[in-house]
Amino acid sequence: MTIEVVLADDHAIVRQGLGAVISQEQDMKVIAEASNGKEVVDIAKKSSADIFIVDITMPILNGLEASSQIIQINPRNKVIILSMHDNRAFIERALSLGIKGYVLKDSAADEIIQAIRSVYKNEYFLSPRISTFVIQDYIDSRGQKIGEKKIVSLTDREREVLQLVAEGHTNKEVATQLKISLKTALAHRNNIMQKLNIHRQADLIRYALKEGITTI
């Protein structure tokens, strides 16, 4: 039995590289490739695959949004996220979307093979560095008093605002684009910064890029 894999990454070289690694396994086969979020969603609509490997940073539709749609199309679709960074807020969101695997790009290539095997067997697979602090967060949340919620998660609206800010729009422009008042846009922005413990626009932009909320 062959494990059928779909690869989504905006860089063809990364895709072919990963393809080469996967093809070294006798029981795995890359059946389709996508270079942006929309493409991989279209693939998920038309055909079935055992595993979708989705890079988090992609144009048009980012990896998380694409994965969300892939899972909506069929909740049994198994998605492994490829990501550059190990941010809590992001992983939390990924897991809550129903993503089964989360592999860091700076881990060894055979981790992706491990991830494919694990997820194929309906297990979760997280890169060791991530699973460590997912467990830690779980432990922390056990001993947590109500009202001192540690885990950061942005609301959808906040994510919208953040994306626009990170794309280089001023608060005034964000307000116009979202058809809200400047004050509301500022309020959202302030909430985001408080949640993330960020105090500068520069760090906000870096955060959004790191988290794949927008692409360079």
Added chain:
Amino acid sequence: MTIEVVLADDHAIVRQGLGAVISQEQDMKVIAEASNGKEVVDIAKKSSADIFIVDITMPILNGLEASSQIIQINPRNKVIILSMHDNRAFIERALSLGIKGYVLKDSAADEIIQAIRSVYKNEYFLSPRISTFVIQDYIDSRGQKIGEKKIVSLTDREREVLQLVAEGHTNKEVATQLKISLKTALAHRNNIMQKLNIHRQADLIRYALKEGITTI
């Protein structure tokens, strides 16, 4: 005769993926890998290789600075830059440093093989999209009047300032770190923005990240 290749990229998965692609060629061999700019420079100091493939976006020492040092160690060292984006200013700088190849990550994987073969034979290799506008720039510069220089290139000092700004430092902090007055830091920043025709901090940060002047 085997072409010995050194791979430098901060993402192990990309490295192993590329390694897999290269190893499919009978006459090529990856003899060393590096995960940051400093490592690949150290490799260049200790051993010789036919080709250095250097990702532009790397921590500690970025790909261009690393390449510059690799070429200084031995001017016959052949470097191929791997880059996500096709920016003129950057490519101009790469070529002026003596880099022989410039491959975009969104091109096909066999381009890197082509690039290795070309550069090994002392030819230049640029991804088609780049070579197109390098030629265009050459044509443009022919018909150019003195004083209307089109090609943008930042000075070393400007690049230093830009890196600090993009890392999230305020102008005041930049001034302190570089031991210059706030006014000088602002002057550099203004010059950068004028050269690049950028008017917002957000775009400045995005530019720096895109160009690999700093990493997220």
Added chain:
DNA sequence: ATGTAAATAGGTACAAATACCTATATTTAG
């Protein structure tokens, strides 16, 4: 149904960024 989170909107004050100026010493290139 009642409290909680989220989205909305406003006020005020200060910090930082941006856009214009000028000017001078030093380095680099022709």
Added chain:
DNA sequence: CTAAATATAGGTATTTGTACCTATTTACAT
């Protein structure tokens, strides 16, 4: 040697961002 480019530093005015407040409406969950 001379001109151009670079790095340095200052002035001033406007815009934007950041950090504090308060307050109302809507939706959601216990």
